[in-house]
Amino acid sequence: MTAPLAGITILDMTHVLAGPYCTMTLADLGAEVIKVEQPVTGDDTRAFPPFKDGKSAYFATINHGKKSIALNLKDADDRAIFERLVARADVLVENYRPGVMERLGYGWDALHEVFPRLVYGAVSGFGHTGPDAKRPAYDMVVQARGGVMSITGEKDRDPVRVGASIGDIVAGMFLAQGILAALFDRDRLGKGRKIDVSMLDSQLALLEHAVAMTSVNGVAPGPSGARHPSITPFETFHAADGLFVIAAGNDRLFEKLCLAMELPLADDPRFATNPARCENARLLKRLIEAVTLGDTRAFWIAKLTAAGIPTGPIQNVGEVLKDPQIQARNMVVDVLDRNGRAAYTAAGNPIKMTDNPDPSTRRPAPDLDGNRGEILRWLDDS
Amino acid sequence: MTAPLAGITILDMTHVLAGPYCTMTLADLGAEVIKVEQPVTGDDTRAFPPFKDGKSAYFATINHGKKSIALNLKDADDRAIFERLVARADVLVENYRPGVMERLGYGWDALHEVFPRLVYGAVSGFGHTGPDAKRPAYDMVVQARGGVMSITGEKDRDPVRVGASIGDIVAGMFLAQGILAALFDRDRLGKGRKIDVSMLDSQLALLEHAVAMTSVNGVAPGPSGARHPSITPFETFHAADGLFVIAAGNDRLFEKLCLAMELPLADDPRFATNPARCENARLLKRLIEAVTLGDTRAFWIAKLTAAGIPTGPIQNVGEVLKDPQIQARNMVVDVLDRNGRAAYTAAGNPIKMTDNPDPSTRRPAPDLDGNRGEILRWLDDS
Incomplete structure (x- = not known):
């Protein structure tokens, strides 16, 4: 087992989410991450709820396995340490x-x-160039300005935020991708690169479909509610006891769906093709729901799955953490405390890879400046 | 200028979104992508609306610059071609x-x-292991089952889908990251790796905050509406003429906000710390909105920006495409047609990188099997 980034050292001058998420994914690929924090307070998220045993679970689950050294970069001695770290x-x-x-x-x-x-990898609200480069941003500012909120929510109601912090996380992921590409090519190019990722840019990069719709039709799409805007049926349906999703993404799947539900619609010209189904989406939803309301969610998921149709429940996060498939994939891991006990629950590494260890636990997140001695000794060993 | 992946050849056996998005981002980093498609129909998205000049803008904007060869992998001659392609x-x-x-x-x-x-990079609905490995999935199935929908939407209403297809796209991004890490380490390891990314796993990996809340509190969070669940104020507010966002992520920003709005709340014990503000979030929203309703969105965005507070409008996708910052970052590019004319609008490359070209146009998406002759000649040249 050799992690692909074993031997790579990352100097992590990040805080809150986009940057720490980026370095977390690189740590899961084997990189050693040294977090350089402001003295006294450190990363803002050390003060973010929820707390457990007096420590932020939020901080713990994004910074597991990293090391911490607190440096005042206006102090000459600390600057000297910092420069030795950069050199390594x-x-x-x-x-x-x-x-x-x-x-x-x-x-x-x-x-x-x-x-x-x-x-050199940088992630910022608006990037290092352009008129708004120096403006501050947080997740929700770029979800709003970047267009994702305008297509999320219900028609004729105010837009809603995506519950996950995709403004930060997606930007952190693009940064990780850029860093890896630069590392790959470092020897050939003979030098490093700067990667400059903007959270706002990253939001636009998620809108493949909405950009195509807007540019072709000249009209920006509105909130998509609980359905895909150009594939039908691809939405939520009520069963007798709750909501579930049917995603019949092509004609063949729609035929299978009609067969499984005993609905004679596959040859109906109003529903025979995806463009026709999109035209008549509301009618189709009523016809399907008239059937699904007659039995439970579990019944329909089992029946449609047996027929090969993509379907599934809407699960809350507690249900997701117990999901047998998620469990089988080692996607729920324990972050240990200093005593080696499981202290916090975190998402596992979604990048499953041969020869890369995929442990079911993670080393603790560091105390502020908690690895100073060890890091200084490592610098002296060079 | 040397793109970091120049000289890298990717054999792209993907369709619809997660896979094609992955290879699109690798193409933007300089890789040559050869799309191997089913004869006759090709990638499903060739039939997805919207259409322009008889071709799918959806397909065009995700597959720009790739080459296409149609191969029937049950035919001996085509299998021989495929195996020569894999070898290269x-x-x-x-x-x-x-x-x-x-x-x-x-x-x-x-x-x-x-x-x-x-x-070998694979992305699938549920991954290559686990009890549900062979089940089919689409974006919305994993948004629902993976927990993101449960925290997206309004309280006491049905959950909504994230308007962007993050079920596919985020999985494609994790796959790209895994592929790059494997390429980086290929020479050292002396062999390639298999990367196995699941769309469901990838959804859980977005839930850093919700997982921490669920595991610490024992209760899964509900839909977050238009606010961050554990930072306050971090939400939408009505101005006299529309909605905008204020994201004051720490005490210092909250003080600045109170000062800019002439609200004497910074020393009020109900609002002095973020935990207190979260406790009293609804009251705080009413107090702030009583002020913001008194003037326009543009007024407040200018005033709060001048005070250093993260803020911004909610923009639809048409507004985003014209946003001066987005334009300055070359984030809206033209996909050319065969005649070199700008035919489709697409999102640019969010990974800005020194020495990597960042053109304002993209080569056309391929016709089905449109590069067969060229690809066969290239194989003969080896």
Whole structure:
């Protein structure tokens, strides 16, 4: 077993979510992550609820297995330590507001000159260029401005936020992808690269379908409610005891669905093709729901699954954590505390890969400055 | 300018969204992508609306710059071509139902034996292991079963789907990350790896906060509506003429907000800390909205931005495409047609990187089997 990023050291100057999420996924691929935090307070999320045993479960589940050193980058001694760390690192990741690293003397240009092989990954609200580069942003600002909220929610009601923090997380994922590509090519290029990911850009990158609709039709789509805007049927239905989803993404699946439900609609010209079904989506939903209301959700999921039709329940997060498929995939892991006890529950690594360890536990998240001695000794060992 | 993946060839056996999105992001990093499609129909999305000039804009905007060859993998001659392609490829990507590649004789085990350096990336609804491995899935099935829908929408109403297809896209992004990590380590390990990404797993990986809340409190969170569940104020507010977002993620920002709005709340014990603000979120929203309703959205966004507070409008996709920041970042690109004319609008590459070209146009998406001759000549050139 060799993790693909074994031996790679990441200097992690990030806080809150986009940056820490990025370095978490790289740690799951084997990288060593050294978190450089502000003295006294450290990462903001150390103060975010929920708390368990006096510590933030939020912080613990995103920063597991990382090391921490607190450095005051306006202090000469700490700057010297920082520069020794940069010299040993393969990658520096930061999610400060653009300009902050430059004011510290550690912007890309300055670092690249001294450490040409360093890969420099930055994620920020709006990116390092453009008129709004220096504006602050959080997840919800980019979900709103980036268009995702405008297509999420119910028709004729206010838009809603995506419950998951995709404004941060998706940007962190794009940054991880850029960092890996730069590492891959570092030897051939003979130098590192700067990667500059914007949370706002990343939101637009999620809108493949909505961009196509807007540019072809000249009209921006509204909130899609609980259905796909251009595939039918692909939405929620009420059974006698609750909601479930049927996603019949092509004609063949629609025929199978009609057969399984004993609905004589597959040859009906109103429903024979996906464009026709989209035209008559509301009528089709009523016809299908008239049948699904006659039995339980479990009945329909079993019956439609047996017929090969994509279907499933709407589950809350508690149900998801117990889902047999999720369990079988080792997707719920325990973050340990200092005493080796399971202390926090976290999502596992979704990138399952041969020869990469996939343990069912994670090492603890660090205390603020908790690895200072060890890190200084490692620097002296070089 | 050298794209980091220049010289890398990807054999793309994917269709619809998760797989094609993955290979699109790798193409934007410089990889050559050869799409192997079913004869006659090709990728399902060739038939997905909206259409322009008789072609699917949906297909065009996700498959730009790829090449296409149609191969019947049950035909001996086409199988011989396929095997020559695999021999030349660095990466094979597929999003068939688990078992399909094995039945064709091209599962990971078989290919790995003959082509040990090949990186094999698979994305599927539920992954290649576990009790539900062989079930079919589409985006909405995993949004529902994976928990994201349960936290998206309004309290006391049915959950809604995230308007963007994050069930597919996020899985495609994790797969791209795994492929890049495997490529990075290929020489050191001396062999390729299989990456097995599940759309369901990927949904859980987005729920950092909800997982922490569920495991610490023992209660799964409900739909978050238009606010962050554990940061306050971090939500939508009505101005006189429309909705906008204020995201004051810490005490310092909340103080600035109170100052800018002339609201004497920063020292009020009900609002002095984030936990207190979360407790009294509804009251705080009423107090803030009583002020914001007194002026326009543009007024408040300008005023709060000047005060350094993260804020912004809710924009529809048409507004996003014209957003000056999005434009300045080259995030709206034109996909060309065969005659070199701008034919389709697509999202640009969110991974901005030094030395990687970031053109404002994209080469056309291929016609089905449109590059057969060129691909066969390339194979003969080896």
